[in-house]
Amino acid sequence: MNTTLHTASSRGHANHGWLNSYHTFSFAGYHNPNRIHFGVLRVLNDDTVAGGMGFGTHPHDNMEIISIPLAGTLEHRDNTGNHGVIRPGDVQVMSAGTGIAHSEKNHSRSEEVKFLQIWVFPNQRNVPPRYDQQSFRAEDRHNQFQQVLSPSPDDAGVWIHQDAWFHLADFDAGFTAEYTLKKSGNGVYVFVLEGDAAVAGQALHRRDGLGIWDAASFPVQATSDTRLLLMEVPMSL
Template sequence: MKTIYHPANSRGHANHGWLNSHHSFSFASYYNPDRMNFGALRVLNDDKVAAGRGFGSHPHDNMEIISIPLSGELEHQDNIGNKAVIKAGDVQVMSAGTGVVHSEYNRMQDKEVKFLQIWVIPNKRNVTPRYDQITLDKEVKPNSMQQILSPNPDDKGVWIHQDAWFHLAQIETGKRVNYTLKKKDSNGVYVLVLDGSVHINGQELNTRDALGIWEAESFEITASNDARILLMEVPMQF
């Protein structure tokens, strides 16, 4: 097993007033040649958008874009006919493919919205752009994995054009869960702690700390305090 530890305070940071963002990987004005990506995981932004503000219309192409709201409500609109609102408990995906233009705004006038913006490099280029969103099942057993993304349209969660699987887990203090890679020979897992603290392979991780793991079949996660984590399994070569 190989690992790389990314403490929360090592991330890039940009505060534009209306947008306060932490970048796990090089993005916009933040550039770190040692933090370009983790395999096919290219962008992981931890964003806070001020009340009533947002991202005006802007283009994307040939990228799988996943948004996971943590609090508040985010309004999405694009040039392929979609207008929707996502909130905590939802997952949104957009395959940019040949090109899409979209905007995202905090629809609330009295509080900020917090969400994760994630980009995964696709395994197919120039696909027809598509949009989807789901509301996750709230009746999930504690100390278990909830799949929220896969490469299969018929599987649980949203799907993307890549051999990637995302899971959310809530782990109670002192409990353990095991993660087994779907593709142990080619994939790695980037674990982000959303809340609480855990131990993985002897490494302590606190809120917004991350650990990349590859060349492994499985690994165990132990919560030292009640924790919520996001696991992103992606190809290491793409």
């Protein structure tokens, strides 16, 4: 088993007033040659957007883009006609493929929205652009791994063009579970949303991240009430 630790305080940071963003991997003005990606996981941004503000229409191509709201409401609109609002408990995916232009804005004019913006390199280029979102029940991740993303439209959660599986988990203090990888050769990036945990023996705290590879499984123990996001991804681009 190999691991790499990224503490919350080691992340890149940009505060634009309307946008306060922490970057686990190199992004925009933050460049760290040792923190470009974890396998096909390219971007993990922890964003807070002020009320009434947001990202204007901008293009993407050949990237799988996942948005996970943590607080508040996020409004999406794109040039293929999709328009929706996502809230905590929802997961949104956009396959940029041959090209798509979209905007993401705070749906509220008064309350902040906090969300994770995640980019994953696809395993197929120039696919038709697509958009999807699903809602997930909080009780289905209490002391268990709740699958919210997979490579297949026939599996649980939203799907992307990549052999990746995402899980959310809300563990009570003292609860322990074993995560078993779905595919040999993949790695897992564990991100602590709230609380504290010991993952593969490594103590982690709020917004710390731990990459794990060359392992078939590993233990996850909550040392306080803990919320986690586990992103299993191929390690080869």
